[in-house]
Amino acid sequence: MDLRLSEQYQAFRREVQSFLQANWQPTRDKAAIDAFRRKAVGAGYLYRSIPKAYGGSEQPADVLKAHIIREEFSKAKAPREVGGNGVGMLVPTLIDCGTEWQKERFVEKTLYGEYLWAQGYSEPGAGSDLASLKTRGELVGDKWIINGQKIWTSLGDKCHYMFMLVRTEPEAGKHAGISYLLLDMKQPGVTIRPIKQANGAAEFCEVFFDNAETPADWIVGTRGEGWNVSKSTLKHERNSVGSSSGTLSLYNQLVKLVKNVEIDGKPAMKNPLIRDRMMQIEGYVHAHVFSGFYQLTKDSRNESSGLIGAMNKLIHTIVAQDMAGVAAEIIGADGLLMPAEAGSFEAKSRPAGNEKWVNQIISSLALAMGGGTSNIQRNVIAERGFQLPKD
């Protein structure tokens, strides 16, 4: 058991720190951010699992280096990989399953945020049961003609392209009838409608396809292979501590809140119920963080960490909701307000009072839905983890 990094990795950390010192000044200027990102790729810090030919830095997999890079960039508030579905999902899929021209056409511009991608998976009738999706794709001449509807499309109104699962083989079985298509969103056959959420934000959209078109070769994998294609993941470095570092960060913010609030005229920190509840939560937070250390250790050795990997998301969801519960207890009448900037936990334009926690209290519900509902997580843990028989 040794929590220290070896000299090799300590030296690497120093190297990353020097790089950041020399090359990063906090700025919102897009050109400067882009230039920094390209330098960071040149130094081997970003897009490490993407081949150089497509704009990545093509580094040997090293979970600990990836961890150090995340930590140091985060400390310096330096931009890392572009967020979103394009980099997170589409690029690994193309690298694994795409044709050469698709990689050349799409990957690099996605890595640098020039192309933003919408994920076209869920439909009003196909959420947890995604494979029951109905959006149709028909090959007519040299084009796919697409009709149907997608929902929960994050930032759909801001995206250039969509990667989507479409039913192209109606006679085939449920899963075998699905193909993975790429689509240009900017066309008359595509209508995008933002969906307002309970927290006031409108981060999701409905997308309607009315004889929308895409070229025949904008298919990833072959016809009917879409389900498998969507499941492909590159052997990229998993972010084993990502979930728990988010939990810890939220806990630290809650501690700040508790330290600044009074209950019945006395500091909330001294309230015995709050103290006990916070220490209970802190126990879960620490256990989650240490399980992340274990996963990081096992991943760095290409060994399995057992059941815990499938549990991370559900654990974070539940602990975050527990924290929301404590926040609700102590912000008092500020709980009657919503933050000025809907959907944002960190107020961007105006300082928010304790009502910014109202956003977390409501939004913590969304954790139980996005990326697989909590009950689906439970099913996966039970069936794939514990090998319990299916329903």
Add this chain to the structure above:
Amino acid sequence: MYFDLTDEQKMLKESVDGFLADTSTDAAIAAYAEAETPDNGKPWGAIVDMGLPAIVVPEEFGGMGMDLLTLSVVMESFGYYAYSAPLLQHSMVALAISLGGSDAQKQKWLPKLASGEIVATFAFAEAGVEGQWESSAWKLAGDKLTGSKTHVVAANQADLMLVGLAGGKLALVERDAAGLSLEALNVLDPTRRTFNVSFADTPCELLPGDVAGKVRDAALVCLAADANGAAQRALDLSVDYAKTRKQFDKLIGSFQGLKYQIVDVAIQQEPCRYLFWYAAHAFDAIPHDAERFAAFAKAHVTDIAVKVARMAVEAHGGIGFTWEYPLHYFLKRAMFDRTYLGLPAAHRERAAQLGGW
């Protein structure tokens, strides 16, 4: 960065598990539990052969000189098999002497503790005293003791007792000392028999070192480990039962309700191992975290262990509540670990104070 057991620790755990799988079978646990005055013999037997009583004794005194993390994973196995040998108490006495004893005391006691030829236990709680487990609450005092201690594990087997005295001092009392008498308690967990120990002008020998806090921290980590083992056993029994028991022409594990009951405690229990590992490692190598994380480990892991065990009983249906089915031993093991040395809330309050709250 290596947050895992070493190969040596894994091998030790494997051999302990192998021994316990053969020795602490369900039938053996039941037999031990049923016996009026169960005799472990010089209980140690194969444990001595594996060197377990020697784990935390320094090598210069015949011990293995290993760390708390190593002891804690053995403790986890003991919990998994509800094994009765008082290795936890014995190791804490060895730790107390090696950290806080005089040279003469170390020479006199440590080799025998390491070899297992004598058995030791500790006596901390005093009946009817507020915060009875905490050293600040101890009232017994003097170089001849008159008074009593309660909830002393394996007092009947112990040749040597470590007794907590007023002012947080620790003293050694030999089993055949004058004025010492025992009264067996009617215990919840029959795998850990406890006693009231009464002293009447009983001679004792003070340990010069001020180590009660450290001994407590190590004991809390070991308890957490034991509880995690018991919890893991209860969980494993539940999963196995779900895969074999049929009702309504289906394996009951196929019902989502049961799946979710199991998963909802499993996601709390799985990370517990890593919390007690960290607490053990902090004791061994990260002093500024040692006390706080020992408190967290005890509070968090034992609370969850009881939740897991209670879920397990429900998951088994009627049979889970029978005496004959071994699950209740693991439930009681977890309940003991949760209460012994202080309830979770008390340790959470300590964690709050130690965190500057």
